[in-house]
Amino acid sequence: MTVLLAIGFILLHAVLILLMPTHAMAASYAFLVTAPLLAAASALRRGLIAGLSPAHGWSLAALSLLLWTLGMISSLRLDLFAGNSNEAPGETMLLYILYGVPISYAVATVGAESSSRVQRGIDAILAISLGYLYFALMFSWTTLHGASSARSAEMITYMFDIENAFLVVATAIRLLAADALKTRHLFGVLTAFTMLYALAAAYYNHHVAMDVAPNIGSLYDLIIDVPFLVFVILAWRAPPRVVQGLNPSVALVRFVRIGSPLLLALSVLAIALLLLRQRFSLGVAGVILAVIGYGLRSILSQVRQIEAQDVLRHDRTALTELAFRDDLTGVPNRRAFDAAMEREWRIAQRTQRAIALLLIDVDMFKLFNDRYGHPAGDACLREVATVLRQAVQRPADLLARYGGEEFALILPDTPLAGAYEVAARLCASVRHINLQHGDSPLGRVTVSIGVASIVPTIDTTPQKLVASADRALYEAKRNGRNRVELAV
Ligand SMILES: Nc1nc2c(ncn2[C@@H]2O[C@H](COP(=O)(O)OP(=O)(O)OP(=O)(O)O)[C@@H](O)[C@H]2O)c(=O)[nH]1
Known part of the structure; x- marks a missing residue:
């Protein structure tokens, strides 16, 4: 049913573009805003069904999709009401880039080792810093009015490519190493979405926007609908059998569980290093933050491990005591x-x-x-x-x-x-x-x-x-x- 509705959505999008050539841009924007909104709504719905830990991941996915929708709305505002002619206005580009932050945070935290409040706090600070560094990097190439040169616009396109590829790899690793079905479903949907989105965005940004159809309102826009509609279809149903059947090795699960919280620190480090040339002090601050965040997280993980070991040792001693004691009289058995x-x-x-x-x-x-x-x-x-x-x-x-x-x-x-x-x-x-x-x-x-x-x-x-x-x-x-x- 959702598949048919999705096909209907795309067909309607195409028909309106073809039937209303003079209003094709406005008509197309309506669909390009609706598709991610539908995806965000289906993520929230799945979160309500899934309950607790994955719900947090689904909400983060919804937040990502909403940020992306805001990017599209910003583009709509500039194109339809402000007569924009620049391909890479800062505000819009920033929202598109920020869309990756909640998903990165989900990759780092859902079902991972960060259960203590302090650890979650560090993750949140790192995620916000990541967003801010993206912001700084983005505005080193463009302004609110747009990119100053074709070279800067191209740099922004590459930045999208890197971000999209990073999200594909990160969500796919979490999918392959998810031991709980609900987490697997979440990362299954996110992997399918980020993959399709990365392909669609790369094709659109490098080919369509640069060469064939720089403005919204062409049939190429249908490409952008696809990843969001696929997200709706997959998030709407229960996890398919192929996702249920995945059986990750214990070693991989452990490795990813311990490693995924480091992802945020590494992302901050990567963006901070990219920033060093344009904004040296901010880049250095980012590097320091990444190192401190990484260090603190490692220390906290070790503290938790030592605590867990102490509890285990205590339990083992108590068990040994029990095994060698007579229940009735309390003397050795x-x-x-x-x-x-x-x-x-x-x-x-x-x-x-x-x-x-x-x-x-x-x-x-x-x-x-x-x-x-x-x-x-x-x-x-x-x-x-x-x-x-x-x-x-x-x-x-x-x-x-x-x-x-x-x-x-x-x-x-x-x-x-x-x-x-x-x-x-x-x-x-x-x-x-x-x-x-x-x-x-x-x-x-x-x-x-x-x-x-x-x-x-x-x-x-x-x-x-x-x-x-x-x-x-x-x-x-x-x-x-x-x-x-x-x-x-
Ligand atoms: N209440 C109780 N009785 C037990 C327990 N373990 C063994 N008994 C009883 O202890 C009794 C031992 O009986 P016997 O082996 O005939 O020995 P006795 O009656 O003490 O006779 P003598 O040893 O010859 O003086 C049995 O009735 C057992 O059921 C226990 O944990 N609690």
């Missing part, structure tokens, strides 16, 4: 026990010092659960863990929940006698909290502890230490519970 045992065993092997292991089991815990319920059982385990943790004194000792109602304590550099002392203290500590247990002979919660200690040799393993402590624990249970037994 079985995984942490295994790692610690491995580590301490190797140290003991190297130093030839004894390593002791205590296996601590809550007595008649099944009956406790049955009588008081599972939640009360959980609370009991938490309390026992707290008491055990408090009773462990050396920093190198590691208390862990071994499984179920069983805890384990690794005591590096501890012979059997010392380990027995610790076990007896733990046993007494649990008894002294006086946690009621109606089905236990003592009427309160107690623990049994099996103790083993080994000086590791070539043919012993940590598993042997665990098995010895386990046998001792079994003995403690068999001998009446609430007691410590040593492995023989």
Whole structure:
């Protein structure tokens, strides 16, 4: 439907030029102003549909198109009401040039790394400076009344060529590296538009305006309608399949995401360098601004990267903590026990010092659960863990929940006698909290502890230490519970 309307638009444009030869200029201007206005309206509409981040890009596209429309209106005013005869009046040329600034800003900022306010502020300052430098460069070749010579008019045409080529490359790179469909749609439309516009403008500026038809009102004007109408058609519909199917490589996406904010600084630098010959101090100021803008942006990017790394490191530490901690009791879990045992065993092997292991089991815990319920059982385990943790004194000792109602304590550099002392203290500590247990002979919660200690040799393993402590624990249970037994 939009395609048919666009064809109708062009046909009507042609028919009116042919039917009204005396008013061809006015008739043609009406179409040349309407076409970019329609494109701006369709960009705004798409922005409203797309929502947030790309909306900002669509609004910038609309602003670009409006600036271009103003350029055409300015040309209309001069041609129809001021009897202009110069091809390159400054005001009109400037508006055409400024049209590229919002698109450049969109290329630099949409979906890019510039999410902080300061970064966006720097981008905005650079974009405005870019506009001002364009302005200065433009008025070094022309005045409000027009270019002083054919050479100056030609220079302005080249400036358009450079700007248009730059916009094609910039939008195409963003299209190729857009990972989100909405961003891809935005830059897909902008790439198609800037390409067609660059071709149309180059043909019109170099061939039509210079040689065959210097004034508006010829059939050549239809060429100018085309890019804007294509913009309307593409922005009106949902993204076509070819755009949906693009699948950029992660490396390219990252490169462009990080690099695109630098585009503005580089553009300011390029225009400032061009200005150096005509307006030296302004050119130098532009170069300095570009360098400072680039530097500040890089610093801010690095600050954000370091912040992100800090958050990651913090999260990783928290995750590791979680992975090695028992949820219920807060003491290290079985995984942490295994790692610690491995580590301490190797140290003991190297130093030839004894390593002791205590296996601590809550007595008649099944009956406790049955009588008081599972939640009360959980609370009991938490309390026992707290008491055990408090009773462990050396920093190198590691208390862990071994499984179920069983805890384990690794005591590096501890012979059997010392380990027995610790076990007896733990046993007494649990008894002294006086946690009621109606089905236990003592009427309160107690623990049994099996103790083993080994000086590791070539043919012993940590598993042997665990098995010895386990046998001792079994003995403690068999001998009446609430007691410590040593492995023989
Ligand atoms: N509430 C609670 N109970 C648990 C948890 N883990 C294991 N248990 C229970 O602990 C009980 C252990 O029972 P048993 O292995 O028969 O040992 P016991 O009843 O303590 O008997 P003895 O060890 O011979 O004194 C089982 O009923 C398990 O369901 C836990 O995280 N919370």
